[in-house]
Amino acid sequence: MPFAWTLFALFWSGAVAVHSNNLVARVFANIFIWSLLIVPSTALLVFADWSFGFASAFLTWGLAVGQLVEKTFGLQWIFAVIIATIVTIESGIVMFASGFSGLAHTNNGLQEVLENVREGHEDAPLMER
Template identity: 75%
Template sequence: MPFAWTLFVLFWSGAVTVHSDNVVAHVFAYIFIWPLLIIPTVALLVFADWSFGYASAFLMWGLGVGQFMDMKLALQWIFAFVIAAILTIESALTMFATGFSGLAHPTASGFDEVLENVREGHEDAPLMEA
């Protein structure tokens, strides 16, 4: 969630900074909402990080509702709902694919190894050796 929020705030702060009152700023807002789909999709495909996908989708659902209530940017709420729906579906597919097909999260094997060492009573502390 922190990375998703940071990414979201970067683009949000950029839109607020330019005071999107003119047509050019509206066009930039329409364009720069799409990286909020592209970056989480890459994280889902490369890292299978479905929690980042869900966090990004949650923020996009919120953006869509906020823009729908505000209605200053006529297309941005539609784009936000489309992006949120796509991210929700992609995150669910990634979650089920990694959970039920035997595919492991890239860091899961290292974590399982540490848990196994703790259960067996082995201490992996090379700095404690003399």
């Protein structure tokens, strides 16, 4: 969540810093909003960090609602809904995929620990025997 919030705070502060009320700033905002899809999708693909994906999706849903309240006709809230939907679905897929693979890995690790306890010794990775 901290990285997701930092990303959003950076964009939010950047928009405020340049007084984004003119046409050029709005065009850049409509282009840069897609980075809110690219960064979480990359984190999901490379690191399988589904918690970052859900945090980003949550903040993007908040952006969509805020923009909808601000402007009924505008592109940013439409883009935000599309981005949040895609990131939510991607995060769910990664969460279930990593959960099932992690469950299999956890069960194998638990079996190894139980076998070591039964045999009367325990592996200590930082100590030599």
